[in-house]
Each structure stands twice: as structure tokens, then as C-alpha cells.
Amino acid sequence: MIEAIKQSYNKQGFMKTLGAELVSIKEGEVIITCHLNDTLTQQHGFFHAGVLTSIADVACGYAALSAMPKGSDVLTVEFKTNFIKAAKTDKIIAKGHVIKSGKTLTFCEGVVTNVEQNITYATMQATMICLRSNQQHK
Amino acid sequence: MIEAIKQSYNKQGFMKTLGAELVSIKEGEVIITCHLNDTLTQQHGFFHAGVLTSIADVACGYAALSAMPKGSDVLTVEFKTNFIKAAKTDKIIAKGHVIKSGKTLTFCEGVVTNVEQNITYATMQATMICLRSNQQHK
Amino acid sequence: MIEAIKQSYNKQGFMKTLGAELVSIKEGEVIITCHLNDTLTQQHGFFHAGVLTSIADVACGYAALSAMPKGSDVLTVEFKTNFIKAAKTDKIIAKGHVIKSGKTLTFCEGVVTNVEQNITYATMQATMICLRSNQQHK
Amino acid sequence: MIEAIKQSYNKQGFMKTLGAELVSIKEGEVIITCHLNDTLTQQHGFFHAGVLTSIADVACGYAALSAMPKGSDVLTVEFKTNFIKAAKTDKIIAKGHVIKSGKTLTFCEGVVTNVEQNITYATMQATMICLRSNQQHK
Numbered sequence: 101m102i103e104a105i106k107q108s109y110n111k112q113g114f115m116k117t118l119g120a121e122l123v124s125i126k127e128g129e130v131i132i133t134c135h136l137n138d139t140l141t142q143q144h145g146f147f148h149a150g151v152l153t154s155i156a157d158v159a160c161g162y163a164a165l166s167a168m169p170k171g172s173d174v175l176t177v178e179f180k181t182n183f184i185k186a187a188k189t190d191k192i193i194a195k196g197h198v199i200k201s202g203k204t205l206t207f208c209e210g211v212v213t214n215v216e217q218n219i220t221y222a223t224m225q226a227t228m229i230c231l232r233s234n235q236q237h238k
Numbered sequence: 239m240i241e242a243i244k245q246s247y248n249k250q251g252f253m254k255t256l257g258a259e260l261v262s263i264k265e266g267e268v269i270i271t272c273h274l275n276d277t278l279t280q281q282h283g284f285f286h287a288g289v290l291t292s293i294a295d296v297a298c299g300y301a302a303l304s305a306m307p308k309g310s311d312v313l314t315v316e317f318k319t320n321f322i323k324a325a326k327t328d329k330i331i332a333k334g335h336v337i338k339s340g341k342t343l344t345f346c347e348g349v350v351t352n353v354e355q356n357i358t359y360a361t362m363q364a365t366m367i368c369l370r371s372n373q374q375h376k
Numbered sequence: 377m378i379e380a381i382k383q384s385y386n387k388q389g390f391m392k393t394l395g396a397e398l399v400s401i402k403e404g405e406v407i408i409t410c411h412l413n414d415t416l417t418q419q420h421g422f423f424h425a426g427v428l429t430s431i432a433d434v435a436c437g438y439a440a441l442s443a444m445p446k447g448s449d450v451l452t453v454e455f456k457t458n459f460i461k462a463a464k465t466d467k468i469i470a471k472g473h474v475i476k477s478g479k480t481l482t483f484c485e486g487v488v489t490n491v492e493q494n495i496t497y498a499t500m501q502a503t504m505i506c507l508r509s510n511q512q513h514k
Numbered sequence: 515m516i517e518a519i520k521q522s523y524n525k526q527g528f529m530k531t532l533g534a535e536l537v538s539i540k541e542g543e544v545i546i547t548c549h550l551n552d553t554l555t556q557q558h559g560f561f562h563a564g565v566l567t568s569i570a571d572v573a574c575g576y577a578a579l580s581a582m583p584k585g586s587d588v589l590t591v592e593f594k595t596n597f598i599k600a601a602k603t604d605k606i607i608a609k610g611h612v613i614k615s616g617k618t619l620t621f622c623e624g625v626v627t628n629v630e631q632n633i634t635y636a637t638m639q640a641t642m643i644c645l646r647s648n649q650q651h652k
Contacts, residue, residue, distance in 0.1 A: 392553070
């Protein structure tokens, strides 16, 4: 499943645009990092909320996929993000992990921190849905 | 306030990265559009959930700011996005509008649709906070 | 399906406890009302956030069920509630309606207002799941 | 502050209605329990989602208040609840704790489990607002 996740990740043009890097895949936990540059900022020059959310979403999605049967695909049903603190840093880490893996739905939590993981910028709750290989996209 | 919103928007490097366009500002409602290209895709070639969320967040944020006192700034406290349907289209429209504008907090709703506005891809509920000019970022 | 919804509603001991009344069922929209009394208050004597949320959840759930195939049952996957204004009133109305009805998941929105429906106390986004008659509860 | 929280809790008519018990108050963490009976059920006889949410909300709210300056009051801005598993048990425990305490807003997380705390029924993310004693309710 690790190979399938890497292949899927590499097809995401948007992750390339963010310069995001898939640094770790374990069953039920995925980590993605991202460096700040001028293309990722909000109006004060910090990481945009949309960047934090995007990499947290992908970390949660692949964490969910890592716990699904082989051949599955994953789509985000919904997520909620709390912005705890402005992300005034030059590198962020998003960790997504599975809270409960079901046949159809998987609940995940995500957290976006600094490199030292002692400052939390955002927390996410996400619901993911498992698509079998023969299902159409909703 | 319209001029202040345009200036703030133009400082957002991430909006340039998305190729997003601020097409309308009215008091309590802001509209942003975005064209699909290879840099904005998820693994199936459609608009990434993170792109939908990012422009909906910005539309909600500036809708909130449009109803705040002059000299205010806005930050996103939290949002929730529901992904109703995969965004298989070449252009999306995000409309953010204010539900309740308070002295400190503003509640907004966002919706992301196709150009004809007859297919909804995502809906957002967002809470925004008003920062006075003399306040530090949290 | 209207009869099935009424029967299911009447089995909810908690709705009796709230003194809630199921006043309208249409395909995709359900309305529930509730009168204030001393058993439903928060610390300032207004309707408790939990009461607003509970009747909005049930209105959304049965709105979803009203659009599902006969014999289905419904469970709440998740919801988010925004508390727009303290519910200083003696009767509230919760209206739930379907945004998108899918085979497995249904997206709903709920709103809790006063009787005149010109003051909004809370808004809800909810995801509901359809259980076929032969499925076990998760 | 512990005394102030107990007094505020005891004014909540709705907590009496649920038969909920405030069992622990520490700075930044509050625990509430609730026993199942016929007045708290959904259509299958389990704890109603509204009950889980209500006690999690109150646990989060008082966890937030426990970290605020003396004389403060607390209101719920918004929350999101994920329903991980049907609460088929005769007693539930809701634990709310503070993620980030700010001057105006406090972010909390809540979790509802069985007594042994090895089965999670629901998780909550909540935003609370601090009201100074001289402020009116929104």
C-alpha cells in the first residue's frame, strides 16, 4: 500500500505546486512537510491557511488509505480546521493519523506544527470515504 | 474598504500561485474564481480539495472584512468544508457571505460551484476574527 | 416514508425529554420545535446549546432519511454547529434540509431560529449515513 | 475558579435533566459523566448523539473557563462532533481539555468514551469565547 500511496501522491499536481514532501508513511499515519516561500503566503507573509489545510488534508487522506484494503481509493468527505496560531515559521509539518477505520468511512485527525513539533499551528478533524476500484467518483 | 481588501488580496502570494481572481466585492459578499490547470490537481486530475477550500476561505475572510470597521484586519479562526461533489470542471467560483457580523467574531458561509452556479462542489462554514490595527497577530 | 420517520421519532426517548415536537416532514426537509422550560437551560436561563444542537441534528437526520430508499435507517456521521446568537426566546424552530443526497452519504444543513424565523440562533452542517435494513450499526 | 465553575454548572437546568455529573475540574480539563436511561435514547435505545454532544460541550466550556481570568464567563462559539461509534453502554464519560487558551478565544478538544476509556464514541473540536463580567451576551 505504501507504493500505491506514493504513486497517488505523485499524481497530485497541487502537492508539487506547494513544494510539499511526503516524508513518512506508516499504517494509519502519514507525514508531509512544506517549506515557506513567496508563493505560499497570506497577506502578512506567513503560511496561508489554505496551505496548512491542504497538506493536513492530504496527510489525513493517505493515513486513511494506508488502513484500507488493497486497491481502494480515498476521497475527502469533509474536514474542519482550527487555526490555533499564525504559522510564522519557515517549515511546517502535517501529521495525519487514523482515529477509527471503518469499511466505508474513516475518521482522521491532523495536526500542523513547526519542525520541532512544539508549536501547533492548526488541528484538523477529517472524514474520509473508501472507494473500491470499481466505484465511480461521486 | 473595497480598496483595502484589494490591497490585502494582492499581498497574498498564495492567491497568485492559484491563479485566483478577485472578481467581486460587495458589503458582506466576496467572489473569487479560479481556472483549472495541471498545478492545481488531485490524483484524478480534478481540482484539489485544498484549492476549493483556499479560495472559499479567502472569499469568506474578505466578506467578513468588508463588514468590519475601517482599519480592521481579519484572520480565520476555523472553518469546516463539506465536499459535495468532485470538482470536474475547468473553472470554479467561490462565493463567501456574512451570516452574522459581530464586534469580535463574524460567521460566514462559503459555497464553491461551477460557472453556471448550478453544481455545488463544496460548502463552507467559517468563523473570522476582527483585529484592530493596533493588535498583534495571535 | 413519512410514517416510518414518525415511528422512528417516537422511539427517541430524548425527544420526549426535550418536549420536542415533529411538526413537518417533506421530502428533503423536516421541522422540529421546542418550548423553553427550566429543564432545558444553560447557566443564564436561555436554551442550552445542546438543545439547539439536538433538535437540529434530528431535523437533519430525518430530512436525510426522507430522501433515502424505503427500509433505510439513518445515523449521524458528524455535524458542526455555529452559535450565532444566544437563544433568548421561549420557542425555537429547527429546520433541516438536504443539500446533496447520495447512495451512502447525505449532506444536510440545519438552522435554528425563533418562531418568526427572523432571528437565527444556530446553523448546522451535518453528514448522515444511510444504513440498509440488513446492516449492523457501526 | 473551581467554585465558580461548580456554581455555574449547577445553574444549568439541562445538566440536571440529563442526570449529568461534574466529576472533575482541573485547570484546562473537566470531566462529566452521564448514566443511560430511557429519557436519553435515540431510536435504537442507545445514547442520543445530542446527549454525547451536550456533555462534551459543557466539559469543553468549563475546561476553557478554568483557564480564564477570575470573573470571566464562557460561551460556545462553535463545535464539531464526529460520531465514531454508537454509544451502546450504560455510562459515558466526557473529557474536555484546552488546546490553546487565548485572551478572547480558547480552542478545546472533547472526547466521549465508556467508563474504561478504551472505546471512543465521539470526538469534539470546540471554540469558546471569554466574556468579561461587564460584557453583554451576544
